[in-house]
Amino acid sequence: MADVDSERWLVVDGRRWRRTDPSLPDDVVAALTSHLGRGRSAVGAAKRRGDDDAVAAARERVDLAKHGLGERGPYWWDEPExxxxxxxxxxxxxxxxLDGD
Incomplete structure (x- = not known):
């Protein structure tokens, strides 16, 4: 069971984080990870400006990226590929x- 757990979870400082779905193609993971990084950056910038609406919008971007990566939402290992x-x-x-792409 430990091998399965290590494929599903990452432990950092005693806290367990869900890993990215390993079945996703590399290009999809790279694009979602890029959006995730930009969203996290936008959260920090909006907090520094004191712009609560922008913080909320940036957090929605982060949440959407993490759902896409399988790190939030239904457990990816319980769903068909x-x-x-x-x-x-x-x-x-x-x-x-959101970017107008």
């Missing part, structure tokens, strides 16, 4: 639309 890929691609489409 095609559903997981569809969720990731949908999240990516929605994130790209």
């Amino acid at each position: 095609p559903d997981r890929l569809a969720r990731a691609r949908d999240a990516l489409r929605r994130l790209d639309a």
Whole structure:
């Protein structure tokens, strides 16, 4: 069971974090990770400005990226692979639309 757990969870400083879905194609993971990083950066910038609306919008971007990566929402290991890929691609489409891509 420990091997399965290590594929599903990452432990940092005693806290358990869900890993990215390993079945996702590298290009999808890279794009979602880029959106995640930009969202996290935007959260910090908005907090420094004291812009609560921008913080909320940036947090929504982070949440959407993490759902796409399988790090939030339903456990990826409980879902069929095609559903997981569809969720990731949908999240990516929605994130790209936020950028006007």
